[in-house]
Amino acid sequence: MSFSMSQASLPALQIGLDALSAVLDKAAAFAAAKKIEPAVLLNSRLSPDMFALARQVQIATDLAKNGSARLAGVEPPRYEDNETTIDQLKARLAKTAAYLKTLDPKQIDASGDRQITFPLGPTNKGHMKGDDYLNHFMLPNFYFHLTAHTAVRPRRHSPSRFTSR
């Protein structure tokens, strides 16, 4: 059996987006139980120099849709980054998961040797071969931004207590 780039990306991204949506459900339940505004959670940061939860969701979804689209060689949809509620962020996650299903896995599989160009900060561009871009940019960054949430309250969803080595 061959191992493919589409297999290493699309289902993993899908699972991550779904997990993040479930974390947002926990956040909504937590806010309701504690009688706090959900916006308080969406604006929470692990530290002052890290992004707030809402921004983390925006970045995670962008890494999923833009990264996959770049591998597939197509133009990703642009989102406006104007979500201010949990429901809106969940809709963004669902929209992103639906978009991933529109991509052709064969195009992603064929991108290993193709050079991918992507933004690095506001002005710089990064250039990597497709396989390196997937292994060393898309996945590590996607998982980073996912985790930057699960460590935000409510953490009942934190995988750490289930992790075995």
Place this chain on the structure above:
Amino acid sequence: MSFSMSQASLPALQIGLDALSAVLDKAAAFAAAKKIEPAVLLNSRLSPDMFALARQVQIATDLAKNGSARLAGVEPPRYEDNETTIDQLKARLAKTAAYLKTLDPKQIDASGDRQITFPLGPTNKGHMKGDDYLNHFMLPNFYFHLTAHTAVRPRRHSPSRFTSR
């Protein structure tokens, strides 16, 4: 060009282990600058129900060595989990990176359809095909435990400020 399981695992794990070692250097420098015991950082947690930094390093290295060994079909070395200093944790990271180099990439590449059995908690066992184990257990959990550090002080190393979508 073919995309392989060894390529999707070994170099990514290596980069992660090296990054974590660099984070520990930052921790040592931070502790020295602030005149605090490094053990304070090693015992820091993002929250009371998460593991402390030292344990996160132990788990990340175990995911790297045990996961890769399971894919390669060999028995991984056992570590004693007795590290109490930054230098000892850095040695564990270096030892793990060196171990990864001893594995045969071809054996990992051939494990996609082989059933992998791994511990899930103290008594349960998980069973997944090799490719699913890599995509949906090893990598997400490895990156989770890496990130559970970078959010610990010192966070100058946090990737978030460099991340582009």
